[in-house]
Amino acid sequence: MGKKGGLCVKPFHNIRLSEPAVLLSALIGELPQTIALVLSFMEPNKSSVILEGLPLDQRADVIRRISIMGTVDSDTVREIERSLELKMAGGTSYERLGGVESAVEILNLMEPGSQRGTIEELEDCDPELAEDIKKKLFVFEDCVMISDHHIGKVRMELEPGDLEVALIDVDSEVQDKFLSGLSGGARDSVRRNMMKRGEVNLREVEAAQNRILDVVKRLEVRGEIEIPKPGVDEYVKYDGGSADGNSEGVLEKLRRKIGGLS
Numbered sequence: 620m621g622k623k624g625g626l627c628v629k630p631f632h633n634i635r636l637s638e639p640a641v642l643l644s645a646l647i648g649e650l651p652q653t654i655a656l657v658l659s660f661m662e663p664n665k666s667s668v669i670l671e672g673l674p675l676d677q678r679a680d681v682i683r684r685i686s687i688m689g690t691v692d693s694d695t696v697r698e699i700e701r702s703l704e705l706k707m708a709g710g711t712s713y714e715r716l717g718g719v720e721s722a723v724e725i726l727n728l729m730e731p732g733s734q735r736g737t738i739e740e741l742e743d744c745d746p747e748l749a750e751d752i753k754k755k756l757f758v759f760e761d762c763v764m765i766s767d768h769h770i771g772k773v774r775m776e777l778e779p780g781d782l783e784v785a786l787i788d789v790d791s792e793v794q795d796k797f798l799s800g801l802s803g804g805a806r807d808s809v810r811r812n813m814m815k816r817g818e819v820n821l822r823e824v825e826a827a828q829n830r831i832l833d834v835v836k837r838l839e840v841r842g843e844i845e846i847p848k849p850g851v852d853e854y855v856k857y858d859g860g861s862a863d864g865n866s867e868g869v870l871e872k873l874r875r876k877i878g879g880l881s
Contacts, residue, residue, distance in 0.1 A: 630696045631660040634703065639668040645703055651677060653699055655684035656691060659721060664840070667728035670737070678733075679740030686722040686748055719748075723755040728836065731829035757846060759785070759828040762835065763792055767799045769844035774800075776834045783812045785827035787819055 629635070634642060634657060642661075646654050646669065654673070658666040658681065670678050726734050734756070742749040762770070774782065774797065786794045786809070798806045838844045 629660070630693075631657060631700060634700075635661050635665075639665050639672075643669045643672040647673075651680040652684050653702075655681045655688060656696070656699060657703070658725065659685055659688060663721075663724040664728050666725045670725060671729055671733045675736050676740055678737040679744060682722045682726065682737055682741055682752075683745050683748060685725070686719045686752065688718065719751055719755065723752055726752065727757050728840075731832050757832075759832055760789065760793055761846075762831075763796045764847045765796070765835070765844065767796075769838075770796055771800045772838060772844055773831070773834055776838065777831060781827045781830050783809050783816070784819060784824055785831050787813055787816065788821065788824045 634645075642657075642665070646657060649657075654669075654677075658669060661669075670681060673681065726737065729737070738749055738753060738756075741752070762773075765773070782797060786797060798809060801809070835844070835846065839846050
């Protein structure tokens with residue numbers, strides 16, 4: 620931590636104030652470990668934009684390095700900062716950077732398709748780390764953690780037909796969450812439309828789920844909804860759901876995830 624005009628200045632102060640597109644241009648061609656260090660100092664929303672701008676194979680390497688990064692001495696930080704033509708005064712302290720939680724926060728802000736591609740690449744080079752990250756990522760089934768009121772806001776933003784397609788391949792607990800707040804007639808209508816579709820290509824289902832996740836993340840960024848984070852002391856309440864007995868699996872997964880028992 621350096622000082623500037625008598626005030627403490629965080630490393631990469633100038634780069635954190637720059638636009639993501641400018642930073643991406645500056646980082647293209649840099650080593651993955653350099654990019655990982657820089658992104659670790661930035662706000663996750665900017666890091667996610669830059670990560671999506673990198674080649675797919677490089678994204679996984681950068682996420683892996685962020686996840687396993689520990690302490691980095693200030694001399695190294697200053698050297699990298701100078702190489703990017705930024706100004707900073709540094710001391711001799713150590714900075715704690717990265718970690719799995721930092722990687723997860725960045726990935727959660729990426730477009731779902733880019734997120735999935737990055738994870739798939741990571742599975743090839745570090746399966747154990749990929750599995751650890753996947754346990755902490757916010758996925759479609761985790762929408763059961765969102766309050767009914769906020770789910771209503773999500774539902775209002777959806778494209779016609781996306782909900783009935785997205786719910787075809789999920790447990791009844793997830794279906795009940797998205798249909799909560801609807802009248803009995805409206806719920807029946809959604810379920811009838813799901814039945815009428817018959818067999819649906821799994822890619823279409825995943826695409827609809829990804830579009831809903833985009834809405835969820837967009838509303839969270841705008842501060843219109845809140846998403847309980849895995850590992851935080853939050854609880855889910857099961858209020859009956861459907862009578863087909865398929866809800867328990869989702870609830871158990873959430874209890875393990877929220878309670879840190881994964």
